[in-house]
Amino acid sequence: MSYNSKVETFRIKGMCCSRCVRALKEELSKLSLTKITVRIGEAELVYGKEIIPFEQTQNAVEDAGFEIMTLLQNKKIEEVKEYVRRHLSDSNALRLSVLSRAVAVSPYHLSRTFSLIEKETLQDFIIRTRVEYAAQLLRDTERAFDGSGHIYACTATVGKNGEELGTFYPTVNKANDLIKVWEERDVTTIPECKGCNLQLACGGGCASIAKNRTGNLASPDCRPITQLLEMGISHYFSEQ
Numbered sequence: 400m401s402y403n404s405k406v407e408t409f410r411i412k413g414m415c416c417s418r419c420v421r422a423l424k425e426e427l428s429k430l431s432l433t434k435i436t437v438r439i440g441e442a443e444l445v446y447g448k449e450i451i452p453f454e455q456t457q458n459a460v461e462d463a464g465f466e467i468m469t470l471l472q473n474k475k476i477e478e479v480k481e482y483v484r485r486h487l488s489d490s491n492a493l494r495l496s497v498l499s500r501a502v503a504v505s506p507y508h509l510s511r512t513f514s515l516i517e518k519e520t521l522q523d524f525i526i527r528t529r530v531e532y533a534a535q536l537l538r539d540t541e542r543a544f545d546g547s548g549h550i551y552a553c554t555a556t557v558g559k560n561g562e563e564l565g566t567f568y569p570t571v572n573k574a575n576d577l578i579k580v581w582e583e584r585d586v587t588t589i590p591e592c593k594g595c596n597l598q599l600a601c602g603g604g605c606a607s608i609a610k611n612r613t614g615n616l617a618s619p620d621c622r623p624i625t626q627l628l629e630m631g632i633s634h635y636f637s638e639q
């Protein structure tokens with residue numbers, strides 16, 4: 400690509416498969432372009448020295464049976480996506496009638512345009528965004544999830560009644576007070592650990608075991624740390 404090349408990316412409405420990609424590429428190749436990259440819903444064009452007016456590109460897209468998405472439509476779709484992300488835990492706000500009012504588009508038009516442009520229904524987008532949110536939680540924290548849509552603090556508590564910290568499906572709900580207690584549990588918040596000289600090696604033990612034993616998350620799960628350390632050290636040194 401030469402230094403002066405101009406690259407422009409258009410979002411295209413109405414494409415759904417590899418045949419659409421081929422048809423659009425064929426029409427665009429009639430223009431004097433340096434490079435054409437077409438994907439479903441998108442065309443990236445590299446212009447050479449020749450100036451090609453927008454109308455000419457638009458005609459080529461329309462001849463292939465598609466439409467260039469206007470900036471306004473693009474903006475509206477982004478607005479819908481942002482609204483969904485901000486209201487993941489509010490099922491009422493995500494009802495089509497409420498959502499369409501919030502973004503000032505009729506329910507029919509919203510649902511049709513979204514599917515046409517995004518190649519997935521609005522409902523599928525909402526479900527996918529919720530599942531991605533749960534996956535993100537899983538990556539960023541030690542959270543664990545079960546098949547019925549519940550969130551737990553860790554794998555040791557999965558499936559236990561009363562240990563749920565919220566749900567990720569069908570709605571996202573987090574019990575923030577409970578989550579805070581789990582997140583704050585460490586050797587500085589467990590009274591017995593505060594003065595213990597093993598705290599740096601131990602870390603307070605397993606929170607789930609401590610809670611099962613005492614009913615209190617902020618209690619210690621003491622392990623034979625000294626013996627475990629001795630065993631570990633003698634094992635590593637004897638191997639050298």
Ligand code: SF4
Binds near residue numbers: 586598603621
């Ligand atoms: S859990 Fe027990 S051994 Fe571990 S730091 Fe706390 S008091 Fe010490």
